[in-house]
Amino acid sequence: MAIDLFQSEAWFAHLLAHGFERQPRHFPLPLAPGVCLQLMQQAGGEPLSSLSNYYSGLYGPQGDAGTVSPEQWQAAAQAMKALPGGAVLRLQPLDTSADWLPHLEGGLRAAGYWTDRYFAFGNWYQPVPEGGFEAYWPMRPSALRNSVDRGRRRLGKAGAWRIDIHSQASDALEDAIAAYEAVYAKSWKTPEPCPEFMPGLIRLAARLGWLRLGVLWLNGEPLAAQLWLVCQGKANIYKLAYVQGFEKLSAGSVLTTALMQHTMDVDGVGEVDYLSGDDAYKADWMALRRERVGLVALDRRSLCGVAAAARHFAAVWWRRHRKA
Numbered sequence: 001m002a003i004d005l006f007q008s009e010a011w012f013a014h015l016l017a018h019g020f021e022r023q024p025r026h027f028p029l030p031l032a033p034g035v036c037l038q039l040m041q042q043a044g045g046e047p048l049s050s051l052s053n054y055y056s057g058l059y060g061p062q063g064d065a066g067t068v069s070p071e072q073w074q075a076a077a078q079a080m081k082a083l084p085g086g087a088v089l090r091l092q093p094l095d096t097s098a099d100w101l102p103h104l105e106g107g108l109r110a111a112g113y114w115t116d117r118y119f120a121f122g123n124w125y126q127p128v129p130e131g132g133f134e135a136y137w138p139m140r141p142s143a144l145r146n147s148v149d150r151g152r153r154r155l156g157k158a159g160a161w162r163i164d165i166h167s168q169a170s171d172a173l174e175d176a177i178a179a180y181e182a183v184y185a186k187s188w189k190t191p192e193p194c195p196e197f198m199p200g201l202i203r204l205a206a207r208l209g210w211l212r213l214g215v216l217w218l219n220g221e222p223l224a225a226q227l228w229l230v231c232q233g234k235a236n237i238y239k240l241a242y243v244q245g246f247e248k249l250s251a252g253s254v255l256t257t258a259l260m261q262h263t264m265d266v267d268g269v270g271e272v273d274y275l276s277g278d279d280a281y282k283a284d285w286m287a288l289r290r291e292r293v294g295l296v297a298l299d300r301r302s303l304c305g306v307a308a309a310a311r312h313f314a315a316v317w318w319r320r321h322r323k324a
Helices: 009-018 070-081 100-110 133-139 142-158 171-185 197-208 251-266 303-323
Strands: 025-032 035-041 048-050 088-095 113-127 161-166 211-218 221-231 234-242 271-273 288-299
Touching (some): 025 070, 070 100, 088 100, 088 113, 100 288, 113 303, 133 251, 142 161, 142 251, 161 171, 161 251, 171 234, 197 211, 197 221, 211 251, 251 271
Parallel strands (some): 048 088, 234 271
Antiparallel strands (some): 035 048, 088 288, 113 271, 113 288, 211 221
């Protein structure tokens, strides 16, 4: 079975080591041989939760969840009750189509939990059509295609420009990491809360074959940078930034186009995924949208669980009636 990179041992290890401002309590919960749920508690008194945060594009069991039996799911749910914060469990972001999710929910309910799903974020994605980039690009809005063409012409008038795409560890990769960080520092984005996370992820991705780090250079200076992660036939658009003040050059769109063509035609991916967020521009690049969800489980045999359930379902009721 294909394992998503966000469910790999390497991903969880890197996130735990470098992805938290305050180190959480870590609880790897075995499900079956070679399969576990990576759980955590951020601080004393807080719920038990998935080992995930704003760096996580998706969450699921580490390993092949298809090997876990209904009895093992229920046993795991019982074991959660004994973990700190186990009266309330929160997991996100989850794929609603994942085969393992209803089995987990069934095990939780059998163990005495109430369960409920909630919206986490919108996720735009693009199945790659037969014919690759040559078939994909004419499907895009003419405004986007014209913007990329204008950007290339303006870049040419502004000076010498090029795009480098890095996929392996090398001395050049270290220069590319420095370029990425320089672009990010001059972009509109807030500084990374965990400064070691991104450089470490880029190096990890290079070792594991996931890395597609694109840098657009103009007159010897990095103008835009994007990190894409390619795994199991899917290209994940993970981070992107461009230097403020050069918006008319459309450097970000020109770079996205180059990486789109590379992952479709060179890597041969079957899907490109914009991960989290409903930013309006993503609909220009992607044909489809789906929703990632969270799962909350509340122990109905625990005072803490019952109190949390009362708050949760009251909030759900209020939101539904306010919309009505």
